[in-house]
Amino acid sequence: MSPKRIPVVERIMSANDALALNNRKTLDEHGVHAINMMASPGAGKTTLIIETVRALAGTLHVGAIEGDLASTVDADKVRASGAAAVQINTGGQCHLDATQVGQGLAQLDLDALDLLFIENVGNLVCPVGFALGEHTRVGISSVPEGDDKPLKYPSIFANVDALVITKTDLLPWIPFDVSEFRRLVRSLNPEIQIFEVSCVSGAGLDQWIEWLIELTSTG
Amino acid sequence: MSVTESVLEIITRHAEQAGADRIVRVYLVVGELSSIVDDSVQFYFDFLAQDTLAQGAELIFQRLPVTLACGVCQHQWEPSSADWACPSCGASRARIVKGREFYVDSIEVE
Numbered sequence: 001m002s003p004k005r006i007p008v009v010e011r012i013m014s015a016n017d018a019l020a021l022n023n024r025k026t027l028d029e030h031g032v033h034a035i036n037m038m039a040s041p042g043a044g045k046t047t048l049i050i051e052t053v054r055a056l057a058g059t060l061h062v063g064a065i066e067g068d069l070a071s072t073v074d075a076d077k078v079r080a081s082g083a084a085a086v087q088i089n090t091g092g093q094c095h096l097d098a099t100q101v102g103q104g105l106a107q108l109d110l111d112a113l114d115l116l117f118i119e120n121v122g123n124l125v126c127p128v129g130f131a132l133g134e135h136t137r138v139g140i141s142s143v144p145e146g147d148d149k150p151l152k153y154p155s156i157f158a159n160v161d162a163l164v165i166t167k168t169d170l171l172p173w174i175p176f177d178v179s180e181f182r183r184l185v186r187s188l189n190p191e192i193q194i195f196e197v198s199c200v201s202g203a204g205l206d207q208w209i210e211w212l213i214e215l216t217s218t219g
Numbered sequence: 220m221s222v223t224e225s226v227l228e229i230i231t232r233h234a235e236q237a238g239a240d241r242i243v244r245v246y247l248v249v250g251e252l253s254s255i256v257d258d259s260v261q262f263y264f265d266f267l268a269q270d271t272l273a274q275g276a277e278l279i280f281q282r283l284p285v286t287l288a289c290g291v292c293q294h295q296w297e298p299s300s301a302d303w304a305c306p307s308c309g310a311s312r313a314r315i316v317k318g319r320e321f322y323v324d325s326i327e328v329e
Contacts, residue, residue: 003243003327008233011322012225012247097221129253129321154301155252158315187303187311190290 016130019098023105023133030110032063033216034118036132038156039140041122044166046074047199048140048208049117050081055209057082060114060216065104067096067121074119084108095126098133114216124153128160136215142167147176150184157185162193164208169198222255223263227273229323234272239328242276246327250283250320276326285318 011017027034037045046066053062063084066074075087086107088100101118108116118134120127128137139160141149144167150157157163163185165178182194193211197204226245234242249255257280268274284297289305290312296305303313 003329004237004239005325005327006233006237006239007325008229008323009325010229010233012222012229013321015225015228016221093221099221129255151301154303158252183311184302187313188301190312 013129013131016098019102020131020133023098023102024135025133026102026105026110027116027133027135030113032110032113032116033136034116034132034134035136035138035212035215036118036120036127036134037138037140038120038124038127038160039122039142040124040145043122043140043142043145044164044199045119045122045140046077048164048166048197049078049083049119051199051202051205052117052209052212053078053081053083055205056115056212059213061112062115062117063108063113064117064119065096065101065108066119067100069093069121084113090121094121094123095130096120096132097130101132115212124149124156128156136161138162138164140164140166141181143170143174143176147178147181147184150181150188154188157192158188160189160192162195162211164195164197166197166199168196168203169200223260223267226260226264226323227267227271230276230326231272233326234328237328239272241329242273242326243329244277244279244327245273246279246281246324248281248283248320248322248324250318251285252315252318253321255321281324283317283320286316287313288316290314 039045049064056062064078066087070089072087075085078085086104088104118132137160139156195208197208230242230245261278286297288295291310292308294305294307304311
């Protein structure tokens with residue numbers, strides 16, 4: 001019998017997307033604004049979250065879902081800074097998926113939160129392809145990683161709502177052309193918000209915090 | 220791996236609905252920006268498909284290049300690098316028209 005061709009035309013992400021939509025409904029029901037934080041390992045995701053938790057103390061209730069292959073290092077650090085945090089260990093998976101985030105949401109008291117950071121697995125490639133139910137996507141690119149990242153990893157820069165350039169305190173010692181970097185990012189993503197931050201000196205944190213407060217107030 | 224599991228679920232469901240005995244070939248459409256690695260999917264697929272309708276099925280990947288549309292002059296083009304400035308008017312206001320797709324287009328069954 002010769003093979004018969006059957007049309008399918010079904011998106012592979014539909015299962016994950018359906019679960020992401022559920023997560024989003026859950027978040028909206030509890031009035032929590034969720035941000036998917038994506039970056040290479042060591043770019044400064046956790047540090048930025050911790051500084052944000054400290055800066056927002058008394059203003060907004062912040063929580064975090066921490067995604068890593070292994071260990072509770074990040075969730076422990078975030079909890080120590082004063083925020084509720086849940087750790088997801090993916091084992092080998094290089095990105096968080098909507099199922100795992102759903103499990104994380106179930107472990108948090110969402111009524112007690114205004115803002116939830118979902119810190120994705122350190123990876124500039126895969127996370128951007130997986131909807132989690134988040135309201136906002138933020139990428140982080142640190143100065144030591146170099147200013148050519150938008151050329152080499154276009155899909156993350158093209159698909160986030162905001163980009164935070166971290167470790168700006170290192171600019172005097174590392175060749176990093178900030179205006180060329182910004183131009184490359186904007187050509188991939190004209191509407192993107194760009195922040196320049198140093199968690200060591202505190203430079204630029206005010207604008208970042210202001211933007212977060214605006215995000216949570218408009219839902 | 221979760222991507223591959225989704226592919227397997229979709230194709231076995233469609234094959235079963237069609238009353239097929241075996242899936243011979245799977246046609247996948249993957250946009251250049253969808254960050255899916257063909258070899259990884261094939262590798263996990265061969266493993267997961269064992270003892271199913273899809274065992275031994277060949278995966279055929281059709282890659283779609285990125286197509287952009289200029290938000291200023293409406294010119295459409297396929298960029299040759301990650302510098303997305305419009306080749307017609309020079310503006311940096313590109314919109315992604317094609318390139319994010321990731322779907323199972325069709326299957327061949329027996």
